[in-house]
């Protein structure tokens with residue numbers, strides 16, 4: 001899952017980035033409002049963490065521009081503690097949630113996962129397809145009750161598939177969401193990882209869950 005952090009306090013941005021990367025997110029950071037808007041308009045993200053007080057363009061203006069242009073990416077606003085006006089303005093413009101500074105990293109993580117799930121139409125922290133279950137908080141994967149061990153990259157691929165059940169996902173979309181913009185687009189590498197995931201998830205089961213769509217990419221579905 002790929003995130004954008006727009007935050008001009010570089011220390012805070014980098015702490016969040018590092019922590020979220022450790023939780024298997026791919027994270028890009030922008031340090032002012034204009035750069036943030038450019039990134040948000042030109043790349044795909046699964047959620048945006050957006051500070052309100054930013055140089056260049058403030059967070060509320062940035063959010064308004066995104067929503068006006070029809071982008072529904074979930075946005076969590078970072079607000080100054082006690083600033084009720086900003087929170088109300090933010091929610092009215094289309095923020096999905098807000099977090100007053102200073103905050104605990106664990107709360108950011110929980111809120112982030114919640115807005116991403118809601119945006120994709122899931123409400124529980126358990127993603128499932130048939131007998132495959134993924135606990136997104138614990139990163140635990142089981143099929144037919146048996147635990148499956150995945151590497152961090154394999155987990156990121158499977159989680160992205162499960163959040164997009166029934167939709168064809170191209171290799172380039174998967175690379176963008178799993179590796180981010182810095183990655184040199186080599187679809188052979190992604191195919192190798194997907195094969196690892198398929199071997200662990202589907203091998204030995206009659207019902208395959210990950211399917212190749214010739215010329216287009218992959219789709220996760222039953223049968």
Ligand code: CA
Pocket residue numbers: 007008009051052053054
């Ligand atoms: Ca700021």
